[in-house]
Amino acid sequence: MRHSRSLATVPLILSLALSSLAWTPWGAIYESARDERSVGDQAADKKISLSIKTDLADKDSKLALKVHVYCFLKHVYLVGAIDDQPFRAFAVKTAKGVEGVKKVTSYFKPETDTTADDLELSAKVRADLIANGDLSSTQIEQEVMNGEVVLLGMVRSQADAALAVKVAKGVKGVRKVTSFLIPPR
Known part of the structure; x- marks a missing residue:
C-alpha cells in the first residue's frame, strides 16, 4: 500500500519541481505587478x-x-x-x-520523514487558496512541515490574511496554521 501511494505522489512532486523551473520574464513582470x-x-x-x-x-x-x-x-x-x-x-x-x-x-x-505527505498537503493548500475567489493568493508563499502550514507574504488587507488562514485550516490533514502574512501598512 505504501509503495503505490509513493508512486502516486511522484507526478505531483515532479510537477511542483518543474513549476519552480519555469521562470519567464513575463512571469516575473506579473509577479512584480501583483506584489x-x-x-x-x-x-x-x-x-x-x-x-x-x-x-x-x-x-x-x-x-x-x-x-x-x-x-x-x-x-x-x-x-x-x-x-x-x-x-x-x-x-x-x-x-x-x-x-x-x-x-x-x-x-x-x-x-521529519513526511516530505511526500507535506508536498501533497502543500499542493492542496495552494489549490484551495487559488480557488478562493475572494482572495488574491498570488503573493502568498507557504511551507508545510509535518502537517503544519506556514503562510508568508504580502496581502491586500488584514481580511485577506484572515481568509488565507481560514482556507488553509480547512484543508484536510492540516494540523496547524501559522501566519506571517503582512497587510499594507
Missing part, C-alpha cells in the same frame, strides 16, 4: 534574501537547503525543518548581520 510592495522594496528584499541564502550555502550547502529564506519589507523569515541547532543559530546570526535587515523571525521545526 503589494514597490519595485524598490522588492529589489531590496530579494538582495537581502539572496545574500543570506549565499552565506548559508557557503557554510553548509546540505543544511542550507533545509532553511527557507523569505524577506518582506526588510523583515526576514527563516523557516524550515532542521535539527542542527548550531546551524539554526548560524542562520539567525547571518540574517541579522545582513545590511538593511530590520527584523528576523525564525520558525524552525524538527526534521
